[in-house]
Amino acid sequence: MSSRLFSSVLDIATPGRFPRTQKWIWRRVYNLLSLFWKDGDWRFMNYGYVGDGAVFPLRPEDEKERAFIGLYQQAVDGLLVEGARVLEVGSGRGGGARYIARYFAPAAVTGLDYSPETVRRARTLNADTPTLTFEQGDAEKMPFADASFDIVVNIESSHCYGDVEAFAREVARVLKPGGWFTFADMRPKSQLSTLDSQLAAPGLECIASSNISANVVAALDSAEARKRERIGRAWFLKQFMAEFSGAKGSMLYKGLKGGSVVYVARRYRKTS
Template identity: 75%
Template structure:
């Protein structure tokens, strides 16, 4: 797929334009990626985050994923995860849920994703994580009872949704009183005010708002060589994957570097 065609796909799928088409496009993109990008050691699909002082410890087997894990570490750092019920919405290949399960000791963690093929792959490559299951479901219509979770995690997924306010209402519904919703994703600078309005569902109180774009660009730089090596093995998808992965020279990399695209982190607490 050429860079020009990829840009047109992103334009159709951008938040607020043709919401039903948007969800349809993203679901099929991720199904395609799961079918074609079969590497067992590639558990993450996010752009990553490298903090100014990356001090959290990882086991040797996870060091190669440090840049990607950083986005999850910043999301849950300081939250009372131990012994709690955790839901990740938009769990992708499951690396983030696996990290939380292995390093933060929740009582249970569910990884939910809209792409059936991605869920199947996540189950296959994350069998070593305790108290972790993966399920297929829609972020805008969660298949869980009210108050089912203590912490909801949503990382780099909401830009695929057709109805972000409906998603936020569902998060508020499935959170127990006093629970936490931790969110990270990117938007164009002009969409930030709208995003905060969309996430402000009844019952959710904003506790923290940060711009983490600098750390995301640092993670893209840190992962560049590994991504380029893998992209070089994709005979038919090199242009597509260069853009999709945020490699240097891509529209996303340039936008984040210039500040036209902003990567934000938000934390909300459920009232009560």
């Protein structure tokens, strides 16, 4: 029953099919998750990334989140974050923005999310990080002035947007010249060329692109036991939560492992 329900939701929410309905559905899904998933030690909602290179250092209290933090580490690795003004669009429960704020010494990090309940949850979970703030707003019409940020981060969020082209134009608008836009998300393999054109906003030059599906599957595998333990406490719609979280055997897990769904990471530079 829950698998069929998730399949129906996923079909309606496929990027580009029903843009307004898509945004409406995802906003309410994340509102509900924030209302009912109140775990104080669970700041991440992404699928994660396990790399092939050297292990990056983490404080002991952050080790349990290593797989999820990995998506943010690969997103900003090599960028000049120290002293920068950073915006994360689609910041969720705030774990990624908190990691950047605590480990890379930026001047300030702002998290923007469309879900009011998720913003409230993020503020509560991350109140210990003074350089970090969260605002509610639309990725397709951001409440920030032109050239406000040095770096824009967007992790596993764009598939929820009704108009990805509008989002890319907004990224180009709020970035300073020479600034960086670092992006990671999944798409059905058949939609990758569409994603290319959607993100090709004037002023954004694609510098690097990679398929990180195998790294994401490795992260899903590493987090499986902890995820299943938490899902086991959710008496309501356990199977729906398993599908949503990419647990082993779920539609999205099978798609990523089999190649019908591709997880990409990209970096763009603001040229003018």
